[in-house]
Amino acid sequence: QVQLVQSGAEVKRPGASVKVSCKASGYTFTNYAMHWVRQAPGQRLEWMGWINAGNGNTKYSQKFQGRVTITRDTSASTAYMELSSLRSEDTAVYYCARETTAGTWDWFDPWGQGTLVTVSA
Amino acid sequence: DIQMTQSPSSLSASVGDRVTITCRASQSITSYLNWYQQKPGEAPKVLIYDASTLQSGVPSRFSGSGSGTDFTLTISSLQPEDFATYYCQQSYSTPMYTFGQGTKLEIK
Numbered sequence: 340q341v342q343l344v345q346s347g348a349e350v351k352r353p354g355a356s357v358k359v360s361c362k363a364s365g366y367t368f369t370n371y372a373m374h375w376v377r378q379a380p381g382q383r384l385e386w387m388g389w390i391n392a393g394n395g396n397t398k399y400s401q402k403f404q405g406r407v408t409i410t411r412d413t414s415a416s417t418a419y420m421e422l423s424s425l426r427s428e429d430t431a432v433y434y435c436a437r438e439t440t441a442g443t444w445d446w447f448d449p450w451g452q453g454t455l456v457t458v459s460a
Numbered sequence: 461d462i463q464m465t466q467s468p469s470s471l472s473a474s475v476g477d478r479v480t481i482t483c484r485a486s487q488s489i490t491s492y493l494n495w496y497q498q499k500p501g502e503a504p505k506v507l508i509y510d511a512s513t514l515q516s517g518v519p520s521r522f523s524g525s526g527s528g529t530d531f532t533l534t535i536s537s538l539q540p541e542d543f544a545t546y547y548c549q550q551s552y553s554t555p556m557y558t559f560g561q562g563t564k565l566e567i568k
Contacts, residue, residue, distance in 0.1 A: 450503035
C-alpha cells in the first residue's frame with residue numbers, strides 16, 4: 340500500500356538545524372510531488388514547501404524562505420526537509436504529504452506519521 | 461498568499477446532530493477546496509476534494525458545497541468517531557496550498 344514513513348523525533352538547541360526524512364513506498368516516487376506541512380502545538384496546519392520529485396524543482400512558503408531546504412533522493416524514494424536557524428517557535432510536528440491528483444484537482448494523501456521537533460535550550 | 465478563514469473555531473454538538481462548518485477564501489478559488497479531518501495524535505485525512513467530491517471510503521454523511529470564496533462542510537448525523545478537528549485547504553494557488561485555522565468539533 341502507499342505509505343510515507345518519517346524519521347524519528349528530534350531535540351535541537353536554538354540556532355541548530357534539523358533534517359527530517361520521508362521514505363515513500365507503494366508507488367513510483369518520481370511521479371508525484373511531495374509537500375511539507377508543520378503543526379505547532381494547538382495551532383493550524385502550516386504549508387512549508389514542495390518538491391517535484393521527478394525534476395527536483397522546489398517552492399517554499401515566504402515565511403520559511405532562506406531557512407528551509409527540501410531535497411529528494413530518487414534512488415532511496417526519500418524526501419528530506421531541512422530547517423536551519425531553529426528557534427523555540429519551530430517546535431512542532433512536521434509532516435510530509437504526497438500530492439494526489441484527479442484531473443486538475445490536487446489534495447494531500449497519504450501523509451507521513453509526523454515527526455516531532457522540539458527546540459529547547 | 462490566499463488566506464483561508466474557518467468558522468466557528470470550535471463547536472459543541474451531540475451524536476445525531478447535523479453540523480455545518482464554513483470556510484472562506486480571501487479571493488476566488490473556484491472549486492479548488494479540500495476538507496480534512498484530524499484526530500488527536502494523527503495525521504490529517506482527506507474527506508472531500510473539488511469542494512464537493514467525496515474521497516473514496518468516506519461516509520456519505522459528509523458533504524461539501526460552495527464555489528468562489530464561500531464553502532461549507534456538512535455532517536448530516538454526527539457519529540462518535542466524527543469528533544475531531546476539521547481543516548479546509550485551498551488547492552488553487554499551485555503549489556502553495558494553505559489551510560484554514562481549523563474547527564474543533566467537541567461532544568456536548
